[in-house]
Structures are given as structure tokens and as C-alpha cells.
Amino acid sequence: MRQRARFSRTVVVGAAALALVLPLSGCGADSGAAADDTIRVLVYGDAANKVEKEIVATFNKTSKVKAVLDTIPGADYQAKLQTIINSKQAPDVFFNWGGGSIKPFVDADLLLPLDPFIEEDPALKEKFLPSVFNSAVVDGASYGVPMRGTQPVLLFHNGKVLKKAGVEPPETWDDLLAAVMALKSDGVTPIALGGGDRWPTLMWFEYLYDRIAGPELFEKALAGDREVWASPDSREALGKIRELVDAGAFGTNYDSVKFTDQGSATLLATGKAAFELMGSWEYSTQQDAHPEFAENDLGYSAFPSVEGGKGDQANIVGNTNNFYSVLKRTKHPEAAAEFLKLMYSDQFVKAQLGIGNLPTTTNTEEFLDTAASPEFATFQYDLVKEAPAFQLSWDQAYPQSAATSMYQALQQFFNGSLDEDAFIAAMQALPTP
């Protein structure tokens, strides 16, 4: 009898373990199945989700088809998106950066062209700045409606540090070099750089290529002309970068510093560095982390001009905008269209401005004074509106498959472990769209 008791105890234990596992499998399965009368909206997860939640709520008030908001946090967004976009878990509407970031999806015939929607409601196109709207046009068809805001790259500075070293925000390349020397002798790192993240390093290449060769060089490279990387203009841009790095503008340990863990931003805020070239989000980052500094000493200016260069000093680089695109297989295209119309609504524009984003709708200008920091918003808006060219970040213009090798080449050229020729060869080897 004792044996019997013991055996039944193991049965009980086993059953208990199963009982633990089974309900789990139950709760696991239901999250995959979406109800039929919803559209799933997938966005990049960060602080701006607040506004997306509001918009979804507004939409759900009137719509019979309900929108459900899913978010994937920052760093993994693109990776996740591409893994699920052709699977059962694909969303109906999703966030992207336009250009190269949606090209592969268009090629795989996964996206819905939005032109029929625009025919029905021309405002879906006309309400946005054309230069921005066009960066989500692929092969002549529109695939994205702008959402969130534009994010140009600006040269931020610490006003207190500049003053102490007797330096003004640079207008020209020579100003910048002179400032670097003055700041160095003052004992501060002239320019903070989050080289550990790699994409901040890229910004220096983007601007110098633009200023020296004009936006055409990169457009040609993107179109498949590999020779431009070996052109004299390209070599001159590389020479300028070398000059700046060798002058000690970035200190020596930039490859161990990151922007994403606030390293470089803190250097700027605490006065250990004087400049940082960064996307417009630097402003909200500083407001969040170092409110006092953001209030008093955080300054910004456009990237300096380079004497004899072909690029206009008013050109900018960065993230032209974020977009919503719609999947072809969505069951509710009409609902998706209705949802997209909210992107030019007054409510949306005001909410975006309120959290420090800068939407690129034609009505943005009216609301600039309601922005979180009106002065900064106006500066950016004018910059974007008047820019002859707005170059989408290279890592987003190129196909995803190029990003890793591109980052490696940039970082290695910057820290001197690749020479000019090796860097040119590496860029020439990148796959183009």
C-alpha cells in the first residue's frame, strides 16, 4: 500500500505541473488571434506614444472598426517589423521612416499604394510639406502619410562653455576648427560624440559630404553609381573628417561613449564638452535629463558651411519624417484611410508640438506658439521649410542589409583603423536599393 500512495503522489505532482503549463498555453494562444473588427497599428515605442494613444482613442470614438495600438521599443523596431511583416502577426498600419525603410516591403508587394485614398481625400497629400511627403513615394506611388515630426540634425552647444572659451557658434568650417583649438586649450572636449552607438558618427559624414559635394553625390551613390565614392569631392570630405578627428575635436574615448545611455548628452550638459551634432531630439533629451541646462545654456545652430563646397549651407540632413504605411492584406482599408486622415488634424498637430515633435503639415505654422518650446520649434520649422535639400539619414536611405557594414566602415575610418582607400572600397561594396 505504501508504494501505491507514493505512486499516486507523483501522479499528483505531475498533474500539478501540467495544470501549471496548460493554462499558460491557453493564455499564450489568445494573444495571437486578433478580433475581426480591429485594425492593429504598430509604432516605435518611446515617450511619444502618449500622443498615438490619444489619437487611437479619438479614432475609436467614432469608428466602428476599432484601432489597437502595439508598440515595439526603439532599438529593435526595424528588426521586429521585418520579421513579422510577412507573418500572421503583421499589423495593418505601421510606423516607418519612408525611403529605404519601406522599399523592400514595396518590392515584396506587401504595401498598399495610398493614391486611391488621396484621390478621394486630396488633403491626405496636400496638407503636408511636399518635400517631406515625397520621401515616402516609391516608384511613383505614395506609400506613406507623415506622422510624428521631422528631425533635422543640428549643432547643439553649451553656451556657458563657449562663452568661457570666447567662442561663437561656428558659421564656417574654419570657425569650427578655430573653436576646437580654443576649447582644447581651455581643457574641455570640443565635441561630444556617442561613437559607441555609431549612428552619431554617421551624422558628421552626412553633413560634410553634403557641404562639400552637394546632395547629388549621395543620390548618385544611392542610385548605384559606386564611382562617386572615389571622386575628389568624396576624398576631400574624408580629408576634412580626418583633419577634425586628428585635431582632437572629439577627444580620444568617443568610441566608448554612447548617446543612448546619455553619455554624450551628459558631457554637453555638464560642460565637459562644448558641442554635439545630434538630431533635434537632443532638445527633449536635455529637457528631460538636465532641465536647468536646457533652460539656460543649451544653444543650437545650423551646420557650418565649407568654403568652396558645392552644397548649400541651408541644406539639412536627418530623419525627414516618420510615416504610417498600410499593409495590402489589411481587411479594413477604409478604416485605415480614416485613421490616416487624423494625421493632419489640428488635434494631432497640437499634441505633437506639445511633446516637442515638429509635424510637417501645412497648418503647423499656426500652432508653433503652442509648442513645448516655441523658439526651438520655430527655428526648426523655418530651417526645414527653407532647406533646398533634406537628406534622409544614410542608414535609412540604404537598404537594411547595408547598415551593419556601413557602420563598421564609418567607425573604423573615424578612429583611424581604416584608411581613405579602404573606406571608399567598403562604401562601394554596400548593396544599393
Next chain:
Amino acid sequence: MTRTATPAGPARPGFLWAVPAAVFFGLFAVVPLVMVAVLSFAHWDGLSGPEFAGLDNWRTLLDDPVMLKSLWLSVLLTALGVLVQTPLSILLGVWAAGHQRNRAVLSAVYFVPMLLSIAAVSVLWRAVLDPNLGVPAHAAWLFGDGNLFGSQATAIGVLVFVSTWQFTPLHTLIYQGAARAIPQVLYQAAQIDGAGTVRQFFHITLPQLRNALITSVILMVVGGLTTFDTVLILTQGGPGSDTTISAFYMYQKAFKSFDYGAASAVALLLVLVSTVISLVVVRLSGYDKMRSTMEGL
């Protein structure tokens, strides 16, 4: 599970006993591995269906300097890990095997890194080693300009150090357990012969730790070759591709470049290398022969 016992021999379990585990493992480890092998001969970006690619991926990979470098880095990191951690954990383990009170207290502190996940440890060290906000800013005599993630040698040094920090407690415990199991008689006999502490260590303790050593080294090798979280969080394979070990390279190929075919080829290569290394370790250590020694009834 039928009664197969006869009075002549001991009852032995039938193969059925192993079936649930074998099926489960087959489904979630072997089947995917076979799929990896198949995928390594295909072009696939996950968007439009896989296309047969013949040997394309393999040809590209074998010409790819980063691939060969990544294999070398995987082996190097693993080897460095074994070389640093083994002597350290043997010494600590034997030391901790003593029953003195202070040793027990210190051992409890030494154990703490075990309580942290690999991700947590990496995040912690990234913060501690930040050149401007971390310890290096206050200890220039040791760290210089603190550019630890800016050169290959220092970045590898950090990776080896961080895994040593985290895993030494585990291996110390393994040796501690084994050292406590050494019969005291052996030491008493040696003392009568007049052998000192050092001689005792080399002539009694070390040989007695052989099995623990084998297990510990196997765990280190497996752990070393599968290092991933540490690289992702600490160095992201940089500077350049200087710490891009194979497992991380595969992840990049798959989830940054969306070249699942090439990623699968890297994965298969990694499996092959791990298998060869495991076989060598198993052979050298005689782990595979244990079966015959215990089957001697």
C-alpha cells in the same frame, strides 16, 4: 513500459521511457537545426519566399573576412575565458572548501554575481565602465582616457573580465564541492610524509579535482561559444567588427541585414566548430567512456 523483468536479469526500462524527452528535444532543437542546414542553401529575406541558392551563401561566407574573424574571435574569447577562470576558480574553490568562518562569510559575498542575470551584469558593467560617468573617470592611473570600448584589445579584455566576474562563482562552487569530497586521509598521509601545503595542492588536490575540471571546462566552452547578451549590450560587436563573435555575427546577418540564408550558414558553421571542440574536450577527458565504466554489471 511493460514488465520485461525476468528472474535472470535486472529489470531495465524500455526505450519508451526516453521518448517524451527525445520527441520534445527533437521538435525544438533538432528540427530547427535541420531547417538551418536547409536554409543555408537558400536566399531569403523573410519577405518573399526562400529561393534555392545552391552554394552562394557558403561561397560568400568563406570569402568574408568578418566571418573568419568572428570564428577566430569566438574561439579566442572561449579560450581566454577558460584560461583566466580555471586557475582563479580552482584557487578560490579550494580556499573556500576550508570550513573557517571568515571563508564562509566571504564566499557568501563572492556568490552575489551569480544572482544577477547575464543581461543585468552587462548593463551594470557598461555603467561602471563609462569613460566619463563611470569609474574610469576617477581612476585615470588605471584606465587612462577610459577608451575601453575603442580598441580591440581592451574591448576583448572587458568581455573576458565581465564573464569572469559573473561565472567564477559557479566554477568556484564546482571546485569547492569537489575539494570537500577529497578524503582527508590523503592529506594526513601526506603530512606524515612531510609534504607542505604547496606539494599537497599539486599532488593531492589537483589530481582529485579532475572530474570537476572536466565539467567546469565543458561548461565554460559551451558558455563561451554561445556568448551573446554580453556582446550585444557591452560592445555591439565593435569597435568596427573587432568583437563580432560568430553568434553575434549570425544575429546581425539575420536580424539587422535580414539575410536569413547567410545567417543560417554562419549558424551551421558555428555548430560545426562547437561540435568539433566539444568532441575534442570529451575525447581528451574521457567523458564518453564513463558509460562503459558504469555499465560494468
Next chain:
Amino acid sequence: MSRTRPNFLAGFGSLVWLLVVGLPLYVMLVATFQSRPDYAANGPLALPGRFTLDNYLDVLDSGFAQYFLNTLVVTVCVVGIVLLLVPPLAYTIVRSRGRATGTVFRLFLLGLAIPSQAVIVPMFFVISEAGLYDSLIGVILPTAAFAMPVSTLILSGVMRDITPDLYEAMTVDGASPRRVFFQLVLPLSRSGLSTIVVFSALQAWNGFLFPLVLTQSAETKVITLGLYEFQTEHGVDTPGLLAAVVLSMLPILLVYLFARRSLVQGLMGVGGK
């Protein structure tokens, strides 16, 4: 312990190691009780400054409680699956003379050499096709599978130490393999069982790549991912991040405090005898 005289060299070495282990832990703890500006101003090595609990509260606010629960569920289930499947397997490996069993054993030995990263791409598609993407069960199944080889190795090592005459004695009684398993093998491999519990629990607790690729929403996030994301989001603060690290170790710390002996014994058991 007559053989151990005070050993100054060992004593010194042990203190150096204490410093290596302790310093980062000190930095971590001190940082978490300071505000962000204070930490930036004082540096990591400063003595504890103005005390605040805000970092911990912020972290808890950002959803870590849910991540804990998820990690706990994953860990318990993985251990459950390993405990259900591995003991019968190890028993067969040790006792069966069938050729098939040898093959299975070699398969599991090979399994040791399959890094979980290697199968992540097909694993994503298997889990996705099964409708288990972004669910905890989709993380549990592969994690358990990859905890099996080591567990099998450890447990079969322990089971081998059961002497043949014990089996003989039971067989003379006419015991079936099942009775031998439940009455002899399981009770005698208790130490091995606790070792594989600890080991598979640690593996599940540490799990990173499977959750990274197989889940996406906050409802299914595990702690390791929560930490990683905390670090990569724009505008992360070091004290908050470290507070999250401290919180992430609390559950295991509790286990350690209350079951130190069996945890340590379990890990010691990995080495066998």
C-alpha cells in the same frame, strides 16, 4: 582542519577578489539611492549622498512588476518541463541496453554543442506558425528544450553512482522498471534533481535571445529584456537603470537567503564527485 595554518597569501588574494566583486556592487547600490543630477555630479565612487527612493519607484512604475511575473512563470514552467522529461530519460540512458538509447544519448551530447542562437531563425518561424509568437509559452518551450542537454548529463552522472547491487536487490523482488524508477532511482538522485532544478532555473532566468526574438509586447516581456530596453531607450538614466538591475536580482536573492544551502549544494553538484 589541522592542515590549514593561516595562509597569508591566500588571505591577501581573497581580499583582492573581494574588492573586484564588491566594488561594482557598491557602485551599483550607492548610485540607485541618488538622484540623477547628484550621481552625475558626485561620480560613481562617492560616498552615499542625499538619499532617495525615486529610482526604485520609477522603475516599478515602468512595468517591471509585470516583467518579474513573466520571468517567474517562464522559470517555473521550464523547471517543470525539465523535471517531467529529464529523469525518465536519464534513467533510460543509464539502465537501458538498447541501441536506440545510445543514439539518443549521443544526440543529447551533441545538443550541448548546439548554441541556442544557431536555431533562432527557424525557431522564430516554427513558433510563429504555431501561433505562439509573443506568448510566454513560445519562450518556455525552446528554453526548456535547450536546458535539457546539460540537465541530462548532470542527472545521468548522478544516477550512474547508484550501485548495481541495489538494482539487483529490487529485481529479486520482481520490481518493474517503473517501481525501480520511483522507489530507488528518484529518491537516490535527489541531489542531482536539485542540481538540475537550479541549473534550468538559472538558464530560464537568464534567457535573453529567445524572448528577444519571440516576444514583443509589454505583457510578455521578461526582466532581462526589460533591462536591455531600459538601457537602449533614448534618455536613459544610470541610477534608474541600476535600480532596475538591483530589483531584477531580488527574487533570486530571496531564494538565496532562504534556501542558500540547497542552492549552493545544487550548484556544487554540477561537478559530480
